[in-house]
Amino acid sequence: MIAVLPADCDEGLLAELCLLLEGRGWTGEVSRGEEQTVLVVSGPESLSDLEVVLDGRVDADVLPIGDARFYERRRRNRRRMHGLVGGLAILVALGLGLPVLSYLRAPDSVFAAYEFVPVTSFDRLQEHSAQLVRVHSRLVLVVRLEGERLFALSAECTYMEDCQLEWSRERQQIVCPCHGGVYDLYGNVVEGPPSIPLTSFDVDVVGSDIRVRRGV
Amino acid sequence: MIAREEGLFSAVWSVLRKPVPPGFRSYLAFGWMIMLLFVLQIVTGILLSLYYEPKPNAAGESVQLIMRDVSSGWLIRGLHHWSSTGIVVLALLQLLRVFVAGSFRRSPTSWYLGCLLLLFVFAQAFTGSILPWDNQAFWWATGAVEAIESVPYVGPTLVSFLNGGPEVTDHTLSRAHALHVMVFPWVGLVAVGLNVWLLARQWSRQREVQQ
Numbered sequence: 001m002i003a004v005l006p007a008d009c010d011e012g013l014l015a016e017l018c019l020l021l022e023g024r025g026w027t028g029e030v031s032r033g034e035e036q037t038v039l040v041v042s043g044p045e046s047l048s049d050l051e052v053v054l055d056g057r058v059d060a061d062v063l064p065i066g067d068a069r070f071y072e073r074r075r076r077n078r079r080r081m082h083g084l085v086g087g088l089a090i091l092v093a094l095g096l097g098l099p100v101l102s103y104l105r106a107p108d109s110v111f112a113a114y115e116f117v118p119v120t121s122f123d124r125l126q127e128h129s130a131q132l133v134r135v136h137s138r139l140v141l142v143v144r145l146e147g148e149r150l151f152a153l154s155a156e157c158t159y160m161e162d163c164q165l166e167w168s169r170e171r172q173q174i175v176c177p178c179h180g181g182v183y184d185l186y187g188n189v190v191e192g193p194p195s196i197p198l199t200s201f202d203v204d205v206v207g208s209d210i211r212v213r214r215g216v
Numbered sequence: 217m218i219a220r221e222e223g224l225f226s227a228v229w230s231v232l233r234k235p236v237p238p239g240f241r242s243y244l245a246f247g248w249m250i251m252l253l254f255v256l257q258i259v260t261g262i263l264l265s266l267y268y269e270p271k272p273n274a275a276g277e278s279v280q281l282i283m284r285d286v287s288s289g290w291l292i293r294g295l296h297h298w299s300s301t302g303i304v305v306l307a308l309l310q311l312l313r314v315f316v317a318g319s320f321r322r323s324p325t326s327w328y329l330g331c332l333l334l335l336f337v338f339a340q341a342f343t344g345s346i347l348p349w350d351n352q353a354f355w356w357a358t359g360a361v362e363a364i365e366s367v368p369y370v371g372p373t374l375v376s377f378l379n380g381g382p383e384v385t386d387h388t389l390s391r392a393h394a395l396h397v398m399v400f401p402w403v404g405l406v407a408v409g410l411n412v413w414l415l416a417r418q419w420s421r422q423r424e425v426q427q
Binding site for chain 1: 226227228230231263266267273274276277280281284285286287288289291292349350351354355
């Protein structure tokens with residue numbers, strides 16, 4: 001234990017305190033500083049016993065000091081805490097780093113989007129009709145007018161992407177059943193709430209196959 | 217009282233039980249939290265720019281690609297989106313704190329710089345919200361542009377600079393992208409750097425006085 005006493009503590013009083021401590025089987029060592037005097041007490045007694053000895057004799061603050069096992073425990077706890085924090089830091093770094101690494105690898109659809117994909121054929125797509133197809137996870141409306149006049153446009157309304165567009169044979173336009181948006185075959189907004197035109201896709205014909213790719 | 221606990225949980229518990237230093241206040245962390253989110257914005261912004269295409273007929277498509285096809289794209293875009301919202305909220309709270317506590321008197325330059333940074337944060341949030349170029353972004357841009365146009369004297373000039381003309385068109389997207397990616401981040405970096413330098417100088421002066 002350490003007792004912190006005033007810097008101007010009387011020498012006689014200090015000697016008396018040391019004697020009292022030795023009488024109880026303890027040892028006391030005095031260290032004088034500029035700001036305070038420190039009395040280091042070693043012995044088997046408790047904090048309250050020392051306070052009883054000092055009480056009334058001098059204005060002192062007693063700081064408890066644990067035994068060797070106590071400090072060993074604290075050191076062990078500190079090491080465990082360092083390990084825990086380090087482990088958590090590694091987990092956080094992995095948790096953020098792995099998604100970033102996987103993000104850096106471009107998905108196949110990025111490159112495949114620039115290649116023509118066969119989606120339907122003239123046998124299945126009659127004149128003045130449309131067919132809904134999927135190109136790299138995107139819904140595309142392929143419209144056939146007369147002969148080989150073909151158009152391919154995104155089938156998702158730009159006003160609200162969850163709304164799936166439909167081909168209107170009567171109007172010869174693409175309409176949205178949700179909010180009444182209407183687009184022409186080039187993707188331009190004709191009427192209704194949308195403000196952004198539809199994305200158009202390139203169309204290619206090989207034999208009777210109709211192929212589509214993302215517009216370049 | 218001497219602690220006698222053993223084990224990992226007691227190690228955690230002893231840290232949690234440690235008293236907080238007397239000078240600490242939660243609101244002092246706002247500035248550092250904004251800095252952290254700013255760094256997150258830069259990192260996720262660079263990652264998003266790997267796939268984003270600032271072309272009117274491809275912007276929406278590329279955002280959809282990031283959200284649907286790119287692995288963890290939703291996470292990167294989500295972090296970019298929500299950390300920008302966090303910066304707006306924290307920047308407002310920080311300025312409010314500095315104003316209410318009267319701290320601006322100690323360093324007026326830092327206060328003006330903070331106000332400039334708030335404007336920069338709003339400008340970044342505005343230009344960033346245009347980039348997906350979907351219907352929502354279009355109307356958001358139209359509404360914001362009309363509001364900016366009503367600013368006395370400089371409004372119409374600002375709007376023609378933002379749009380490249382009187383109305384929101386495809387050029388608005390190009391200009392928003394240029395400002396969001398190539399102009400404002402540098403302005404922000406310089407302003408943040410200056411602010412940190414001013415604060416560091418102020419702290420070292422305070423320390424000298426205390427010593």
